[in-house]
Amino acid sequence: MDPVTSSPDDAPSLEVSGLAYAYPDGHQALFGVNLTVGRGERVALLGPNGAGKTTLVLHLNGILDAGSGTVRVAGLPVAKRNLAEIRRRVGIVFQDPDDQLFMPTVREDVAFGPASAGLRGPELEERVLRALKQVGMEEYAARPPHHLSFGQRRRVAVATVLAMEPEILVLDEPSSNLDPASRRELADILRSLDVTVLMVTHDLPYALELCPRAVILSEGVIAADDRTRDLMCDGKLMRSHRLELPFGFDPRSAGVPSA
Numbered sequence: 001m002d003p004v005t006s007s008p009d010d011a012p013s014l015e016v017s018g019l020a021y022a023y024p025d026g027h028q029a030l031f032g033v034n035l036t037v038g039r040g041e042r043v044a045l046l047g048p049n050g051a052g053k054t055t056l057v058l059h060l061n062g063i064l065d066a067g068s069g070t071v072r073v074a075g076l077p078v079a080k081r082n083l084a085e086i087r088r089r090v091g092i093v094f095q096d097p098d099d100q101l102f103m104p105t106v107r108e109d110v111a112f113g114p115a116s117a118g119l120r121g122p123e124l125e126e127r128v129l130r131a132l133k134q135v136g137m138e139e140y141a142a143r144p145p146h147h148l149s150f151g152q153r154r155r156v157a158v159a160t161v162l163a164m165e166p167e168i169l170v171l172d173e174p175s176s177n178l179d180p181a182s183r184r185e186l187a188d189i190l191r192s193l194d195v196t197v198l199m200v201t202h203d204l205p206y207a208l209e210l211c212p213r214a215v216i217l218s219e220g221v222i223a224a225d226d227r228t229r230d231l232m233c234d235g236k237l238m239r240s241h242r243l244e245l246p247f248g249f250d251p252r253s254a255g256v257p258s259a
């Protein structure tokens with residue numbers, strides 16, 4: 001077996017075990033986080049400002065180095081020697097699409113990752129087209145990203161990550177700055193993908209709509225891990241972690257996602 005690219009078929013998409021981290025200034029942001037996400041699950045990562053969500057996400061593809069504990073992606077440990085493969089397996093879509101789009105055309109932006117990984121010719125073209133189709137943006141391949149709407153740019157940013165055929169798609173506030181129609185379209189796209197999803201969000205109705213399971217990260221530890229609806233119906237739990245549902249929103253009667 002190739003020790004870098006192979007992984008046991010039955011390994012979960014993500015296994016975080018005992019992850020602790022302090023920033024160089026000494027601020028301890030994570031205190032022993034344990035989280036397993038199975039293949040094909042869609043999980044919402046909730047928590048108040050400063051809970052440690054971004055810090056956790058930055059460990060998933062090795063941008064930050066674990067102080068202690070381990071992170072595995074489809075069985076492969078996140079470690080310096082595996083970083084290229086880990087970064088292919090963990091696709092992070094950042095909140096601002098403009099952090100991710102920098103080429104003259106949409107096609108070149110989506111091709112950038114797979115081309116850097118060595119894909120060429122018709123194989124590369126096919127990969128780009130497939131990713132653009134997955135987000136409904138194939139008609140825009142020749143357009144400069146800066147001529148697109150914010151919602152379209154976010155979809156292209158998702159395509160740049162899908163083009164790497166990731167094991168897990170990590171989305172940071174995917175619904176932010178989207179109008180209701182774009183929000184709905186992105187939800188439909190995310191539901192249609194055959195990929196594990198970890199979604200960091202403060203948009204609780206969006207989390208309920210898309211993710212059957214949610215975890216609450218609070219003060220650097222996982223404070224709850226449950227079905228999203230059950231968690232949101234527990235008013236005391238929600239209040240104790242500064243999680244507020246929008247006025248009038250009733251999680252008991254809102255739509256349930258399919259797993």
Ligand SMILES: Nc1ncnc2c1ncn2[C@@H]1O[C@H](COP(=O)(O)OP(=O)(O)OP(=O)(O)O)[C@@H](O)[C@H]1O
Pocket residue numbers: 023024025027028029047048049050051052053054055056
């Ligand atoms: N570079 C840094 N140096 C020192 N402390 C940091 C640094 N980045 C974040 N922190 C601290 O680590 C803690 C966790 O921050 P983090 O950004 O992970 O929270 P978050 O849950 O993503 O918050 P938000 O919902 O506001 O995005 C906070 O107390 C924050 O002030």
